Each structure stands twice: as C-alpha cells, then as structure tokens.
Amino acid sequence: MAPIAATIEGVEAAARTPYPQAAKALLRETLFGAARDELQRRAWSEITMADIASAAGVSRQTLYKEFGSRDEFAQAFVIQEGERFLDAVDAAVRANLDDPRAAVGAALEVFLRSAGEDPLVRVLLSDDGTGGMLPFVTTQGMPVVQWATARLTATIEEGWPQAPPEKARLLAEALVRLAISHVTAPGEAPKTTAAATGELLGPFIDEALGQSG
Amino acid sequence: MAPIAATIEGVEAAARTPYPQAAKALLRETLFGAARDELQRRAWSEITMADIASAAGVSRQTLYKEFGSRDEFAQAFVIQEGERFLDAVDAAVRANLDDPRAAVGAALEVFLRSAGEDPLVRVLLSDDGTGGMLPFVTTQGMPVVQWATARLTATIEEGWPQAPPEKARLLAEALVRLAISHVTAPGEAPKTTAAATGELLGPFIDEALGQSG
DNA sequence: AATTGACAAATTCAGCTAAATTGTCAAGGA
DNA sequence: TCCTTGACAATTTAGCTGAATTTGTCAATT
Numbered sequence: 001m002a003p004i005a006a007t008i009e010g011v012e013a014a015a016r017t018p019y020p021q022a023a024k025a026l027l028r029e030t031l032f033g034a035a036r037d038e039l040q041r042r043a044w045s046e047i048t049m050a051d052i053a054s055a056a057g058v059s060r061q062t063l064y065k066e067f068g069s070r071d072e073f074a075q076a077f078v079i080q081e082g083e084r085f086l087d088a089v090d091a092a093v094r095a096n097l098d099d100p101r102a103a104v105g106a107a108l109e110v111f112l113r114s115a116g117e118d119p120l121v122r123v124l125l126s127d128d129g130t131g132g133m134l135p136f137v138t139t140q141g142m143p144v145v146q147w148a149t150a151r152l153t154a155t156i157e158e159g160w161p162q163a164p165p166e167k168a169r170l171l172a173e174a175l176v177r178l179a180i181s182h183v184t185a186p187g188e189a190p191k192t193t194a195a196a197t198g199e200l201l202g203p204f205i206d207e208a209l210g211q212s213g
Numbered sequence: 214m215a216p217i218a219a220t221i222e223g224v225e226a227a228a229r230t231p232y233p234q235a236a237k238a239l240l241r242e243t244l245f246g247a248a249r250d251e252l253q254r255r256a257w258s259e260i261t262m263a264d265i266a267s268a269a270g271v272s273r274q275t276l277y278k279e280f281g282s283r284d285e286f287a288q289a290f291v292i293q294e295g296e297r298f299l300d301a302v303d304a305a306v307r308a309n310l311d312d313p314r315a316a317v318g319a320a321l322e323v324f325l326r327s328a329g330e331d332p333l334v335r336v337l338l339s340d341d342g343t344g345g346m347l348p349f350v351t352t353q354g355m356p357v358v359q360w361a362t363a364r365l366t367a368t369i370e371e372g373w374p375q376a377p378p379e380k381a382r383l384l385a386e387a388l389v390r391l392a393i394s395h396v397t398a399p400g401e402a403p404k405t406t407a408a409a410t411g412e413l414l415g416p417f418i419d420e421a422l423g424q425s426g
Numbered sequence: 427a428a429t430t431g432a433c434a435a436a437t438t439c440a441g442c443t444a445a446a447t448t449g450t451c452a453a454g455g456a
Numbered sequence: 457t458c459c460t461t462g463a464c465a466a467t468t469t470a471g472c473t474g475a476a477t478t479t480g481t482c483a484a485t486t
Contacts, residue, residue, distance in 0.1 A: 141398040
C-alpha cells in the first residue's frame with residue numbers, strides 16, 4: 001500500500017505513478033465503490049453489470065474490459081474489500097513489533113471485530129443462495145486465501161526480517177484460514193478468539209520470530 | 214465409540230445397551246444409511262423425506278419423530294458422516310501416543326485424504342446452490358465445529374491425560390477449523406498440509422502435551 | 427411405538443412467453 | 457489511444473397460471 005519512493009534525485013523526482021496505471025487504479029476503485037454502494041441495498045444476485053457501470057459513470061464495456069466477467073469482478077471485489085481489513089491488520093502488527101504474540105492477537109482481534117461488524121461482510125455471509133459471493137470465501141476461496149496469505153506474509157517478513165520465510169508463510173496461511181473460519185462461523189467473542197489463538201500460536205511464534213528485534 | 218464394560222459381575226453381566234437406546238440407534242443408522250444411498254444418485258435438494266423414509270423401510274412420521282425437521286436431519290447427517298472420519302482420526306492419534314506432533318500430523322493427513330476422496334464429501338462441497346448441505350460446514354457450521362471439537366478434545370485428553378483440558382480444547386478446535394478449511398478449499402496435498410500444520414502446532418503441542426507419556 | 431391416512435400451508439414444477447442479462451462485436455468520438 | 461455507443465446471439469431470468477409435490481402436524485389404528 002505505502003509506495004516506496006526509491007530515488008536518488010531528491011524531492012524533485014519523487015516517484016510519480018505513471019498515468020496509465022493511475023488511471024487504471026482509479027477506474028477499478030470507482031467500479032468497486034459503485035459495487036459497494038449497490039450492495040448496501042440489494043443482494044449481489046440482483047445487481048447487474050450495467051448497474052455497476054452506470055453507477056460508476058462508465059460504460060458497460062469498460063467494465064468488461066477491466067474485468068473479463070461477472071465472476072472475475074466479484075472475485076476481485078472480495079479481495080479489494082479484504083484490503084480494507086488487511087490494512088487494519090497491518091497497522092495492528094506494526095503497533096506491536098516488539099511483541100510478536102501480542103501482534104498476532106491484536107491483528108486477529110481487529111480483523112474479527114471490523115469484519116464482524118461490517119455490513120457488507122454481513123450480507124456477503126448471509127447470502128447463501130445461488131449467485132451470491134459466499135463461495136469466493138469458502139469452496140472457491142483459494143484465490144482469496146492465497147492473496148491474503150501473500151500479503152500477511154509480507155507484513156510479517158517486514159516486521160520481523162529475521163524470521164525464516166517459510167515459517168512466516170506457514171503462520172500467515174494458518175492465520176488467514178482461522179480468521180476466515182471464525183468470521184464465517186463465529187464462536188466466542190473476537191477478543192476471546194484472538195487471545196486463544198495467540199496462546200495457541202505463541203510457542204511457534206516465539207520460536208520462529210523470536211523475542212529479539 | 215468404544216463402550217466401556219465397567220462391571221464387577223464378570224462376563225455374565227457385560228454392559229448391555231438397553232433395548233430402547235439400541236433401537237433408537239439402529240433406527241438412526243438405518244435412516245442415515247438410506248440418506249447416504251440416495252445421495253449417491255441425486256443432490257440433497259432433490260431428495261425428499263419420503264424418499265429417505267421409504268428407503269429405510271420406515272414411515273415418514275417415524276423419521277419426523279426422530280428428527281424434528283428436514284434441516285435437523287441434514288445437520289445430524291453431516292455430523293454422523295463426520296463420525297466416520299473422526300474414527301479414523303482417533304485411530305491415527307492412538308497409533309502415535311508416543312509422539313504428539315506425529316499424532317497431529319497423521320490425524321490431519323488421514324482426515325484430509327479420506328475426506329478429500331470421499332464421494333459424499335465431494336458432492337456435499339460441490340453443492341453450492343440453494344438447498345444443499347454446504348452451509349452446515351460453513352456459515353451454519355458451529356454445531357459441527359462444536360461437536361468435532363468436543364470429540365477431538367476427548368481423544369486428546371484420553372491419549373495425554375496430563376494435558377491441561379483448556380489447552381486440549383484449544384488445540385482441538387483449531388485443528389477442526391483448519392481441517393474444514395483445507396477440505397473446503399484445498400491448497401497443497403494432504404501430506405504437505407498435514408506436515409506443515411504439524412510444524413506450526415508442534416511447539417504448542419510440545420508445551421501442552423509434553424514429550425513424556 | 428410405529429403405521430396409516432388425512433390435512434393445511436408452503437414450496438416446487440411445468441409450461442409458456444416476454445424481458446433482461448451476459449459477453450462480444452464493429453464503428454464512431456473525445 | 458481509450459472510452460463510448462449501439463447492436464448482436466445466446467443464455468438466464470421474470471412473470472404467470474394452475475397442478476403437483478412436499479413439509480410438518482394431526483388423530484385414529486394396529
């Protein structure tokens with residue numbers, strides 16, 4: 001998320017995002033935003049591609065050009081929504097760099113709380129019928145799992161560079177899968193779940209990430 | 214599963230299951246078996262309660278008396294199918310009482326392999342549409358999670374009596390949720406996943422269950 | 427205790443037509 | 457060059473009606 005301005009030219013030559021990429025990003029964000037708005041009112045199965053395009057002030061073909069199909073858009077949308085939560089998770093991790101166990105607990109708690117309260121997540125999960133988005137987090141959830149795992153792995157490696165990459169990935173994927181499980185089928189309160197998971201993964205974390213910086 | 218014949222009377226007075234309970238168990242097993250047969254051919258949404266009853270050689274009302282509703286039966290059926298896998302898991306655990314880490318790995322592997330190959334599980338997971346059984350392992354999966362957690366907790370406590378009950382439960386629930394996640398959204402091969410999970414939970418297991426018997 | 431037959435309420439099905447949606451064109455405009 | 461417009465076939469859905477089925481619950485019977 002945070003663009004790294006790697007330059008030797010100084011402020012004059014700050015890394016500027018090339019226009020084509022910026023335009024593409026803007027387009028995607030606008031389309032996702034439109035979809036988010038529509039989803040406040042109706043279920044995914046009742047929203048057409050034309051609805052999204054027109055709500056975004058864009059033609060239907062532009063939508064199809066950016067995302068090949070309805071399902072591709074839905075997939076990308078779910079991941080884009082995940083960004084919001086992963087940003088919060090990142091922040092929670094960064095605030096606890098001195099205590100890896102606490103970092104994991106805080107990250108999971110912030111995720112479960114924000115996701116559990118999010119109205120969009122709620123409709124997404126209650127949307128059991130055909131045509132909903134639920135499969136993208138369950139039976140067809142691998143893309144989301146892999147994306148979230150990659151992002152979380154990067155966060156962990158950034159926070160604890162001394163951690164073996166493979167262990168970071170292992171921890172990340174387990175956290176992602178447990179997080180999804182606890183969002184789709186909540187048991188205890190987020191705080192309780194996070195604390196318990198922290199206790200469970202604590203020994204591994206101590207070993208893999210170490211207490212030292 | 215294994216009935217404990219706790220008696221001071223000797224072989225003559227072996228613990229016999231009282232008739233009413235045996236009859237009830239037989240009835241349930243027969244109904245579940247009928248449902249399993251039917252599910253080989255059609256999807257759950259296409260099977261009626263009358264189909265199951267008649268396939269079991271029983272009246273529809275007997276079915277309704279034993280299970281209050283269609284959904285209750287489906288719920289119970291999913292759990293009953295789970296018994297098959299949990300039996301295998303139990304065996305894997307019992308075969309590795311001397312090495313808790315290996316036990317967890319073996320248990321998860323045997324579960325993922327048998328569940329992944331099971332034709333019934335396959336149709337259950339591919340049954341995305343309305344009226345399927347999938348929600349009972351995902352969005353409405355808490356009963357299954359709780360049941361499986363309770364059974365696995367008992368297995369762990371039986372195998373390692375010195376383990377703190379709360380830690381046994383913690384481990385069990387995490388394993389259940391990870392197992393469900395990996396069955397619904399498989400990543401690597403069962404063996405790989407099991408080994409990785411064993412590595413992840415190894416430190417906690419060492420701490421909680423100890424290496425000593 | 428299980429079966430049978432019956433029942434209202436709710437759901438599904440069959441059959442059809444009209445309408446809408448998806449995904450992909452080529453042509454035109456900023 | 458990128459977006460828009462308008463059009464297109466193929467597929468899905470909407471809407472409709474009545475018939476049929478299914479669910480869940482009775483009371484009476486064996």
